[in-house]
Amino acid sequence: MLKSKLRYKRILVKLSGEALMGNADYGIDPVVLRRIALELQELLGLGVQVSVVIGGGNIFRGAGLARAGMDRVTGDHMGMLATVMNCLAMQDALEAIGTYARVMSAIRINEVCEDYIRRRAIRHLEKGRVVLFAAGTGKPFFTTDTAASLRAIEVGAELLIKATKVDGIYSADPMTDPSAVRYPRLTFDRVLDERLNVMDATAIVMCRDNKLPMQVFNLNNAGDLLRIARGEQVGTFVTHQLSEA
Helix, strand or coil: HHHHHHCEEEEEEEEHHHHCCCCCCCCHHHHHHHHHHHHHHHHHHCCCEEEECCCCCCCHHHHHHHHHHHHHHHHHHHHHHHHHHHHHHHHHHHCCCCCCCEECCCCCCCCCEEEHHHHHHHHHHHCCCCEEEEEECCCCCCCCCHHHHHHHCCCCEEEEHHHHHHEEECCCCCCCCCCCECEEEHHHHHHHHHHCCCCCHHHHHHHCCCCCEEEEEEEECCCHHHHCCCCCCCEEEECCCHHHH
16 A cells, blocks of 8 residues: 555544453453554554554543542542553553554653653654553543543644444444444534534534544454545544535
């Protein structure tokens, strides 16, 4: 594949922490980790600048801990640390296959990774390194979905890619409603109006207001990331206006 055929030069991939579990109930599946790392490496080799935000739900989820009685700020801080652990694991998987990667944290944890500095992050991308943004926004009450939108906008990503367990956005949960219909294209306003719950509302509004398009796809479909980079119709494409799709 020629680099000239790529539609996007710089992307941000949002992975849930649960995506790293594979078929387990908790933690990280090394097989899944390696498979994702190989797909990111292939994108990088084709000239795409790749950044990643990973959630922490496979280890800790702050909102869930808060519902169980823990102080919400404490729970969110624990969730941030869980995302650091996931990013370190992904960095190790990438380096094991010969790909340079940098973890940049929104909270200071200098012994294990770099502080997030926007200009440094962009420089890493320009040098062909995968940049893994850890610790969310660094503030409680914000999800890693919002962190993904924020970092994508800050570093000038041309597309935010949301990896899920289904092949796009549906009118209802396809796991429980067999009549659910998949949308190939949507506007951010419709996602908000119909409460389609692909990402939290803050993240959607940020993408809409900054005209950052988003693609939602099934992480388990091998090769879909490459097809998205070529601009092919995969999953659901969400944009400010449908004429842009």
